[in-house]
Amino acid sequence: MKNHLFNVHDVVLIMTMSQCILLALFQGLLPTQKRVAHHILTAFFVLIFINTAGTLLLWNEILQRFSLREGVLLPLILSASSLIKGPILYFYLRSICEPEFKLKLKHSAHLLPALIASILILAFNVSGEALLGVPNTGVSSTMVLYFWNSFKVIPVVYSLVCVYTIRHVGTTLMNHYSNDDMGVVWANLLVIGYMLHWSWALFTHIHGINNIDTELSDSFGIIGNYLSFIMVNLLFVYSIFYARKLIAATLQTDVKEETAASNAQVSGKKSVADNKPSDAVINSVKNGIFVDKLFLEQNITVEQFAKRVGLSSRDASHAINTHFNSNFFEFINKYRVEEAQFLLASQEHKDATILDILYQSGFNSKSAFHRFFKRITGVSPSEYRKMHLKP
Numbered sequence: 001m002k003n004h005l006f007n008v009h010d011v012v013l014i015m016t017m018s019q020c021i022l023l024a025l026f027q028g029l030l031p032t033q034k035r036v037a038h039h040i041l042t043a044f045f046v047l048i049f050i051n052t053a054g055t056l057l058l059w060n061e062i063l064q065r066f067s068l069r070e071g072v073l074l075p076l077i078l079s080a081s082s083l084i085k086g087p088i089l090y091f092y093l094r095s096i097c098e099p100e101f102k103l104k105l106k107h108s109a110h111l112l113p114a115l116i117a118s119i120l121i122l123a124f125n126v127s128g129e130a131l132l133g134v135p136n137t138g139v140s141s142t143m144v145l146y147f148w149n150s151f152k153v154i155p156v157v158y159s160l161v162c163v164y165t166i167r168h169v170g171t172t173l174m175n176h177y178s179n180d181d182m183g184v185v186w187a188n189l190l191v192i193g194y195m196l197h198w199s200w201a202l203f204t205h206i207h208g209i210n211n212i213d214t215e216l217s218d219s220f221g222i223i224g225n226y227l228s229f230i231m232v233n234l235l236f237v238y239s240i241f242y243a244r245k246l247i248a249a250t251l252q253t254d255v256k257e258e259t260a261a262s263n264a265q266v267s268g269k270k271s272v273a274d275n276k277p278s279d280a281v282i283n284s285v286k287n288g289i290f291v292d293k294l295f296l297e298q299n300i301t302v303e304q305f306a307k308r309v310g311l312s313s314r315d316a317s318h319a320i321n322t323h324f325n326s327n328f329f330e331f332i333n334k335y336r337v338e339e340a341q342f343l344l345a346s347q348e349h350k351d352a353t354i355l356d357i358l359y360q361s362g363f364n365s366k367s368a369f370h371r372f373f374k375r376i377t378g379v380s381p382s383e384y385r386k387m388h389l390k391p
C-alpha cells in the first residue's frame with residue numbers, strides 16, 4: 001500500500017470532491033425562480049470541494065514530496081473554506097426562506113473570521129507543516145491551536161443557527177414549497193446533515209487535544225471523512241429525485257395554465273380584448289380572495305392564482321388592473337394586511353408574536369410586511385395592536 005499514491009481513505013476524499021463538483025454543476029440545470037439560492041448553494045459545494053482537497057493535501061504522506069506543506073497557500077485554502085462554508089450555508093437557508101433576500105454589503109461581516117485568519121497566516125508565515133504540529137516552524141503551538149479551534153468551532157456555530165432557523169420558520173419553508181414536500185426535506189437534510197458532520201469534526205478535534213492516543217484520534221478523523229462522503233452521496237442521490245419531481249411539476253404547471261386559458265375562453269368569459277372584464281371574471285377573482293383566501297399562500301403568483309380560480313393569467317391580471325385598480329402584488333398584500341389587522345386585534349391571538357402574525361397573514365418577509373402594513377394603516381403592527389387589542 002505504501003507504494004500507492006493514494007490509499008483507500010484518500011480515494012474516499014477524492015470521490016467526495018467529485019460528487020461536490022457534480023452537485024455544484026447540477027444546480028445550474030434545475031428550473032427555479034430563486035436563482036440567488038442556487039448560486040449560493042453552488043458556492044457552498046465548491047467550498048466543500050476546496051476544503052476536502054485541502055484536507056487531502058495536508059494529510060497525504062506521499063504528497064509531501066511536492067513541498068505543498070512548506071508555504072502559506074495550503075493554510076490559506078483551509079482557513080477560507082473552513083470559515084466561509086458556515087456563513088454560506090446560513091445565507092442559502094435565508095435565501096430559500098425569504099423571497100426578497102439578496103446578498104448585501106453588510107453580509108460581508110460574516111467573512112471577518114476568514115479575513116482575520118488569512119491576515120494572521122500571512123503575518124506569521126503559518127505553513128502547512130505548522131498546522132500539522134511539526135516542530136521548529138517558528139509558529140507557536142498556541143496559535144496553531146487557535147486556527148484549528150476556529151476551523152472546527154465556527155462551522156458548528158453556524159450549523160446550529162441554521163438548525164434553529166429552519167425549525168423557527170418551518171411554516172415559511174412549508175409555504176415556500178407549498179406543493180413540494182421534497183424541497184423541505186432537502187433543506188432539512190442539508191442543514192442537519194452538515195451539523196452532525198461538523199459536530200463530529202469538532203468532537204474529533206477536542207478528543208485529539210485532550211488525549212495522547214493519536215491513533216484513535218486519526219481513526220475518528222477518518223470516520224469524519226467517511227461521514228462527509230456518505231453525506232454528499234445522499235445529497236447527490238436525493239437531488240436527482242428532487243430534480244425529476246421539480247421538472248415534472250414545472251411541465252405540469254405549464255399544461256394546467258394552458259388548459260385554464262382555453263377553458264376560460266370556451267366558457268364565454270370576456271377576455272382582455274374587451275375594455276372591461278366580465279362579471280364572471282370579477283366574481284372568480286373575488287371568490288379566490290374571499291372564499292378560498294388565496295392571499296394567505298405566501299409565494300402565490302398571478303399564474304398560480306389564475307389557475308386556482310379557473311382563469312387565464314391574462315384575464316386575472318386584467319381584472320385586477322382594471323376593476324380593482326391595482327397590480328397583483330399590491331392587490332394580494334392589501335388583503336394580507338387586512339388579515340394581519342384582524343389577527344392583531346384578536347384576543348385569540350394576543351400571545352402570538354408579530355413574526356407569527358406576518359406568516360399567518362400570508363407574508364414571507366418582515367420588511368415587506370412592515371412596509372405594507374404602515375403604508376395602509378399609518379402605524380406599525382405593534383402600535384396597531386396596542387390601539388385595538390383590549391386589555
